[in-house]
Amino acid sequence: MLIAVLVAGALALLFLGFEMLIVLGIPGILTKEFFFSGMPDLIYGQRIVGGINHSTLLAIPFFIFAAEIMSKGVIARHLIQLVGAFLGHRRGGMGLTTVAAAAAFGSVSGSAPATVAALAGIVYPEMQRQGYSDKFSLGLIVSSAEVSLLIPPSITLIIYAWLTGTSVAALFAAGLVVGLFLAGVFCCYVLFYAYRHGIKGDAPLSWGERLKVVGRGIWALGLPVVLLGGIYSGLFTPTEAAAVSVAYALIVEVLIYRHMKLGDVFKVATGAAVTTGTIFVLLAMGSIVAYFITLAQLPTLVIDFLGAIDANWVMFLLIVNLLFLVAGMFIDPNSTMLILVPALYPVAVSFGIDPIHFGIIVCLNTCIGMITPPFGLDIFVASSTLGESVGKIISGIFPFVVVNLLALLVITYLPEISMFLPRMLAP
Template sequence: MITFMLIALIVFLFTSMPIFVAMTLSAFLAVLFFSDIQPMILIQRLFGGIDQFALMALPFFIFAANIMERGGLSERILRWARAIVGHLAGGVAYTAQLSSMFFGALSGSSPATVMAIGKIIYPEMLRKNYQPSFSGGLLASAGAVSLVIPPSITLIIYGSVTGVSVGQLFLAGIGAGIILGISSIVYIAIYARKHDLHRDKKATAREFLVATRKAGWALLIPVIIMGGIYTGTFTPTEAAGVSAVYALLISVFIYKEMDLKKLYRVCVDSAVTSAQVLVLVAAAQVLGWMLTRGQVPQLIASLISENITSVILFLLVLNVVLLVLGMFMEGVAAIIIVAPLIFPAATALGVDPVHLGVIMIANLAIGMYTPPFGINIFVTQNITKQNMIQMMPGLVRFLAANIVALIIITYVPDAALFVLRLVE
């Protein structure tokens, strides 16, 4: 039964069938023809898969991210970041990286970050004579960091399928996101010095204060989310609701860039995105239940424990597999499929479950812009109008920088988890 289901799943995926259809249909056909299980049980598993308190955070964070994109928050964050680093050589590139990290902390969505920041910053980079390939690589890689920095949707999914605390994952994601961001900043510094990139006039104290005041309401969102979770004021799920209400209030009453027409569009887009994510979660729960019933996770854990006794080797293999998987599959789908299979083997080898989550998300973040199929590449192409060959040099260089960061995240746990360690 399990063999048929896996073969059917692979065949369906290669025929470009939607992932949730491929997962549910392969499971249904296996049950129908190769077992005495009542098909109605799969329907119950579908609904049971999304009947989780942690998953209530998803639609709220998605709603908040869409409000931020259309409510003027991204533009104000860009101006604030530019006031800080614009006077450095390559200041526009630093601004793109820094503002992407902050917007990622607001939205939790990688493609949304690329689109929100890229539409504004890319024309400016061209005016300052930045190479198009460098600019495209920067936007694709900078947006990927938001997959790691909380409130990361992918971290929430990992927590829901493994039972790991979402609050702890959020705290760990801060450290990992900073490491990834710093690796890109180091490369930008090297590139800027080599090419003598443009510097803006240094912002005066007054200009910096004005930019901070205008962006202050937006910059408070991650403080509210993480501060509320850490102090126990609210759970991660409640934090999602608070962030959505807060973003709506400042977009409507403070920045005054959200009208009823925009709000309607935000609600529709958020509902569609939430449905897309949650139907994947439901389908994966059916697939996961079938695999568990067939003892597949236990078999994988047994094979790994018998053949890979070194944690270093296990993590190396895991990184390679996830980097390749990230090229072909969106982060949420990859976590849903892989995490339940890998989790038992990793914990059996003594890998910290929180650290494992950060490693997996960091890999998938890099996979978001890894040629030739990384999703962020296609979003960036929509902005820059470059083809793959034109973007490749920039993508490869940022990829190399982030691989160094991934090695640090993987093999220096205290560096990746330093924020979590501080609050424990």
């Protein structure tokens, strides 16, 4: 009965058009008032404050701030030029450059919307110039940004680590491998499209010209090297790496490239603060939902149900993928995780699924949710950035959704892909 109230209340508020803050918060309040009326009201404050009072979450505002600095500055442009200098002359060169640049920018931002906003205006006209259709170009730009949610520093993986207590560094190692795997899958599709439509690259640059591009972009490339090298060498923790990313981005944009003034930094900080506040309000409300899910013993009910139908881990992961795919069509990724992970994570552990592998499956599902209509967030970011209609972007995304689903099945049922690097780095 309690679960029915939670689910029915959330669905009703969602379809009535309320913000996710209300969708997550009101059902929790009603659950407490009707089913745990003897519980003191102080529990709300305790769960809200205690839920987000976690050192792991300190990385999120830093990475958001760093992403805002880079998307408003010139680091993204230099990364694209650097990648294009070595890939732009190959068949399908600009498509390959788009995927590689999204991976590079994702390795310093951890945010798919920031990646779309930073890259779309630069690569879209270049892809059109090389002969790619508008629909394919839009689909590739929006889909490539997904890699940002997998390649460290991934904000999505940080939230999963907070929800489950899984090692952030181990999740980052797995996310790096799977992010590169997904980027490779996109590159294969780009090459298939380029050969089919006769799209060739630009004239190759001389090595002297390439060295000049490297000289201009070396500072932009230095950030992922500092972040990933620092984390995996043990020089600093992921949270400390987040603070380092902000300091590095500020130094590069303000003092080296001199694209930003101090007044611009204040404006960027304001935007980052709004984004951070939005995420943390959702996390706080989600902690209340997770608390009542635990009290209702929902994971135990799910385990009993799966046992009754004689389900195995293969069927369970198929159910997980279907749940996340449907939820991703209507709910933002963070809210999807806050609702589903507390209920499904204990079940995954009971089936012997490694928490790191399960986290990668969850993260890849949220990536797909970012591009699936009707409410994929990256679709609207691209529409706003490029001035293209949402319908046009959606029509270009469908082939990439199919590619994503094939990649999801491979990652889901071949856990060694996501697990071999974390095992290699384990002490």
